[in-house]
Amino acid sequence: MTDFDRQYSRVGTDSVKWDSIRETYQKDDLIPLWVADMDFMAPQPVIEALKEYTEAGIFGYSIFPESLYEAVITWEAERYNYSLKKEDILFSPGVVPSIGVAIQAYTAPGDTVLIHDPVYHPFANMVKANGRIVSASLLVERNDHFEMDLADMEARIVAENIKLFILCNPHNPGGRVWDKEELLAVGKLCQKYGVTVIADEIHQDLVFAPRQHISFQTVASDFADFSIILTAATKTFNLAGIKNSMVYIKDKKLRRAFKEVQEMTEQATISTFGLIGTEAAYRHGGSWLTELLSYLSENSRFTQEFLAEHLPQVKMMPPEGTYLAWLDFSELGLTDAALQKRLVKDAGVVLNAGTLFGKQGSGHMRLNLACPKKTLAAGLQRIAAVFG
Ligand SMILES: Cc1ncc(COP(=O)(O)O)c(C=O)c1O
Structure with a gap:
């Protein structure tokens, strides 16, 4: 069984997701729920195969x-x-x-x-x-x-x-x-x-x-x-x-x-x-993938329920696939710039601005669900504390 709950520190690993945002936003302690990579270890057999190649030198x-x-x-x-x-x-x-x-x-x-x-x-x-x-x-x-x-x-x-x-x-x-x-x-x-x-x-x-x-x-x-x-x-x-x-x-x-x-x-x-x-x-990697999908689906369900309970103004489009959730913040009546600023500066979370994906993305944010549930919950709580 893979421990998808385990929280790894990726800070200082030159990770786009974790390290680039400190420079972009000039702020520490941000929770990154943006770019599409996962905060999970790859399947063990993949790690072993790469190790074997590396060790051959x-x-x-x-x-x-x-x-x-x-x-x-x-x-x-x-x-x-x-x-x-x-x-x-x-x-x-x-x-x-x-x-x-x-x-x-x-x-x-x-x-x-x-x-x-x-x-x-x-x-x-x-x-x-x-x-x-x-x-x-x-x-x-x-x-x-x-x-x-x-x-x-x-x-x-x-x-x-x-x-x-x-x-x-x-x-x-x-x-x-x-x-x-x-x-x-x-x-x-x-x-x-x-x-x-x-x-x-x-x-x-x-x-x-x-x-x-x-x-x-x-x-x-x-x-x-x-x-x-x-x-x-x-x-x-x-x-x-x-x-x-x-x-x-x-x-x-x-x-x-x-x-x-x-x-x-x-x-x-x-x-x-x-x-x-x-x-x-x-x-x-087949069995790892089966476990991953069940973890992601639970994170998706959790996010939807959390928003319905604590932040009903924000609507989530339930993903049928991918580990990305499309969130509609438009009821809050903020401009895209103000929404992004409040998420980063006040809530301390980084999501992808919806406008990145086209003009229809105005008022929206893309949330990455592929992280330990604790990280996700912490990010959602921060968002709810600011907008709830
Ligand atoms: C739809 C889609 N295509 C392509 C990519 C990136 O592919 P690659 O890293 O192989 O260029 C992504 C990454 O998030 C994606 O979501």
Whole structure:
């Protein structure tokens, strides 16, 4: 059994989550409930595999071992009924770097790329950084979760001659796990207009029962003809720092175009730590993941109940997946700047500002649930003490 209750001190470890905020906000004793990494130790077999490599002491260039491909193929097949061949799988240092590669491979400067609002902020950042234009379709809040506005997406695709759409499945920051009908509908729409789909599925394993992750390429037999999947073991198993991700491309033309850009920028070489960590996680991390999901689901339930009781003005969108909770503070009537300031300066907690994820994020904050319950409770109590 993993002790997810154990509180580790990450201060002084050069952690983005814990150490960067002291400089940003010029304040000590902040509780960080922001950036998406977890305050939990990785699964023991991953630690052992990395230790073994470290202790051998030679850190030369590595090939991609057969055993790694096998581990990836087995994980996707057994958990998601998603069938991959070795040749479908490329590796990359991260999902965000792959988004950059895909934008360069499938669009030209000045093209418009479709995303949702709100959505994981590097989508828009990467589109802009590559000299393309962002078209953001607002998600609709309905039935306590986000839904896509397909009519708006279609109108944008047509009016703005869109050729690329970046889907976040499961959705960060809303925690939405898109269901088969929605994926089918959005896929058919993209297929109709010749839009290539990048499906960022990095949160694929972080889904709470009875919801189930459905990979975009398993929705219909021909969806692999116009889509690529980006995913990783690093989010699931808290390995973000070791840098590795996978790109699944079945269509030969899409794969060739992606590889060409990867080669132009020498992005196909991955840290050996990433390769070893990914394989060990997929081979031996299953039971750790089961325990993690039950811990996260309890943290989610706890947060919802806490807010309902102590801070009913703040509404939480219950996540169907991810370890992120989308909180609506708009009833408090504060500006975004004032809300952020009061959270940091008065409450001493750091959340991600909703506006980071799009204009619809105004009045919202993203809360990271992946920490020991005591840390989470302390953060929530501080927030309630200021706003309750
Ligand atoms: C949707 C999404 N994609 C990608 C990433 C980051 O991926 P990577 O570290 O592999 O670039 C994150 C991290 O939070 C994420 O939430």
